[in-house]
Amino acid sequence: xxxxxxxxxxxxxxxxxxxxxxxxxxxxxxxxxxxxxxxxxxxxxxxxxxxxxxxxxxxxxxxxxxxxxxxxxxxxxxxxxxxxxxxxxxxxxxxxxxxxxxxxxxxxxxxxxxxxxxxxxxxxxxxxxxxxxxxxxxxxxxxxxxxxxxxxxxxxxxxxxxxxxxxxxxxxxxxxxxxxxxxxxxxxxxxxxxxxxxxxxxxxxxxxxxxxxxxxxxxxxxxxxxxxxxxxxxxxxxxxxxxxxxxxxxxxxxxxxxxxxxxxxxxxxxxxxxxxxxxxxxxxxxxxxxxxxxxxxxxxxxxxxxxxxxxxxxxxxxxxxxxxxxxxxxxxxxxxxxxxxxxxxxxxxxxxxxxxxxxxxxxxxxxxxxxxxxxxxxxxxxxxxxxxxxxxxxxxxxxxxxxxxxxxxx
Numbered sequence: 038x039x040x041x042x043x044x045x046x047x048x049x050x051x052x053x054x055x056x057x058x059x060x061x062x063x064x065x066x067x068x069x070x071x072x073x074x075x076x077x078x079x080x081x082x083x084x085x086x087x088x089x090x091x092x093x094x095x096x097x098x099x100x101x102x103x104x105x106x107x108x109x110x111x112x113x114x115x116x117x118x119x120x121x122x123x124x125x126x127x128x129x130x131x132x133x134x135x136x137x138x139x140x141x142x143x144x145x146x147x148x149x150x151x152x153x154x155x156x157x158x159x160x161x162x163x164x165x166x167x168x169x170x171x172x173x174x175x176x177x178x179x180x181x182x183x184x185x186x187x188x189x190x191x192x193x194x195x196x197x198x199x200x201x202x203x204x205x206x207x208x209x210x211x212x213x214x215x216x217x218x219x220x221x222x223x224x225x226x227x228x229x230x231x232x233x234x235x236x237x238x239x240x241x242x243x244x245x246x247x248x249x250x251x252x253x254x255x256x257x258x259x260x261x262x263x264x265x266x267x268x269x270x271x272x273x274x275x276x277x278x279x280x281x282x283x284x285x286x287x288x289x290x291x292x293x294x295x296x297x298x299x300x301x302x303x304x305x306x307x308x309x310x311x312x313x314x315x316x317x318x319x320x321x322x323x324x325x326x327x328x329x330x331x332x333x334x335x336x337x338x339x340x341x342x343x344x345x346x347x348x349x350x351x352x353x354x355x356x357x358x359x360x361x362x363x364x365x366x367x368x369x370x371x372x373x374x375x376x377x378x379x380x381x382x383x384x385x386x387x388x389x390x391x392x393x394x395x396x397x398x399x400x401x402x403x404x405x406x407x408x409x410x411x412x413x414x415x416x417x418x419x420x421x422x423x424x425x426x427x428x429x430x431x432x433x434x435x436x437x438x439x440x441x442x443x444x445x446x447x
Contacts, residue, residue: 056410058332058397059378061205061353065268067324068317073268076307084303092299094291096122096275100306104261104275107309111202111237112251113259115277121286122297126235126262126274130157132289133231133258133276137195138163143187145197147175148438149356149385149394151205151233154198158387164192165387169438172347174211175199176438177218184226196229196258202246203236203352206385206396207439210240210350216249223256235262235274238318240351241326255279263305265353266318271301325353331404332397335411341419346397347439353400356382358393358440359418362425365395368417377413382440394440 080088095101101117108115123129130153138144140162146154148167158165166187169179180197187194199219201211211219223230232249240246250259262274276286290297308314332355336346343360357379359365366381380398382391397414399407 055373055376055378056402056406056413057378058399058402058407058410058414059380060401061398062401063265063269063353064321064324064328064401065270067320068268069312072312073308076311077304079311080300080303080307088300088303090299092296092302094296095287096120096297097299097302097306100273100302100309101275103306103309104277107238107266108248108250108259108261108277110245111234111248112245113248113277114251114254115259119277119280119283121276121278121283121290122302123274123276123290124294124297125264125269125272126233126260127153127157128290128293129260129274129276129286130154130231130233132286132293133196133260134158134161134163135289136282136285137229141192143192143194145180145183145187145194145228146387147199147204147207149206149382149391149396150198150387151200152380152384154233155385155387158198163195166194167386167388167390168197170204170207170209171438172209174201174204174207174209174215175219177215177222180219180222184222184228194226194228196231197223198231198233199249200233200236201249202234203239203349204354205236205352206354206380206382207356208347208349208352208354209356209439210246213247216247217252220249220253220256224253228256230257231260232257233260235260235265236352237261238266239322239325239353241322241329242350250277258282266321267305267308267314271298271305273297273301273305322351325351325400328399328402328404328407329355331407332399332411335408339411339415341415341422343422344418353398355397355399356439357395357397358382359395360422360425361393363418363421364392366392368421371420372414372417375413375417377410377417379414391440 101120104120105115138161144158144163146165147170168183250257259277346355346357380396382394
């Protein structure tokens with residue numbers, strides 16, 4: 038187990054003088070705290086003896102029913118018996134990996150991929166093989182190639198891990214036709230899909246993307262969370278899995294935490310039943326859209342030539358790629374000195390790539406702070422470009438796809 042690069046940034050990024058474009062903290066200032074306080078007070082008064090006691094290892098039955106209702110917004114038809122409540126979706130990732138992975142097994146994951154997932158996979162001694170992405174997410178032909186290469190080497194692929202909607206860290210979204218093609222490939226190869234969908238309801242344009250699980254009940258394990266659509270402090274997530282997998286998940290969960298926190302579960306349940314949560318999600322979407330627009334506008338106005346970035350249609354993140362020869366990890370101390378923070382791209386790869394890229398988060402700062410943060414970052418990038426011009430380009434590791442410039446990103 039090793040410390041993540043995101044965690045190591047928090048101490049610096051939390052200083053008030055630093056504009057943090059690093060952490061993906063949900064902006065819960067949009068929550069009506071008076072309503073939440075009233076719901077919690079009502080919970081303790083009426084159900085306190087239950088809320089403060091041990092509970093089921095699988096999770097509260099009523100909450101599992103409500104989770105099925107929440108998932109229906111993405112097209113998923115689930116049964117409460119196949120839902121397991123977890124301590125955030127991060128625990129769900131840990132449990133799935135514990136069940137399926139033996140040391141040396143292969144997990145296919147997008148390039149780049151969620152840093153928390155990579156840390157979990159590493160802790161169980163899995164080998165991560167990255168699959169190339171572009172501005173529309175995972176590329177089906179590259180998935181086929183990766184499967185063939187791993188099979189030819191005699192190694193075992195246990196599952197494909199993917200974030201198809203509003204990807205963390207890339208900010209891209211897999212279109213419907215690619216989802217269908219990837220499902221077809223995985224069925225042909227008898228390959229399980231772990232679909233991580235914490236941002237699926239937080240789109241800015243049009244309808245909610247249809248989850249891959251909605252079109253395959255047996256070949257997809259679906260992970261969800263209330264951290265982005267309600268509040269992360271309750272640490273309530275879930276898995277929806279085929280029945281045989283669900284049984285193993287419950288056993289693994291019981292051995293890990295005995296049971297998920299009853300108070301947190303009932304608090305979320307009270308919120309879902311006693312408040313217009315759909316209206317609150319809509320309010321979050323508007324809040325994050327405003328911040329997304331502020332970041333994209335600032336990047337367009339301030340970033341030097343040769344810099345490229347994705348254009349997210351939902352979620353929290355933009356993936357930024359710098360000109361050739363620059364290294365975002367080496368540049369980070371100078372950025373922090375200039376009072377701006379980001380996450381270097383290498384944190385999101387298991388194989389050392391991503392040195393030209395960084396993840397920028399727009400979910401937490403105000404639009405004004407976002408623009409100021411991008412201004413400070415652009416100054417650092419310009420200085421780095423001048424140094425490169427004066428002293429020559431350094432060697433930069435990169436892979437094709439999101440790390441390569443695309444004509445429609447600048």
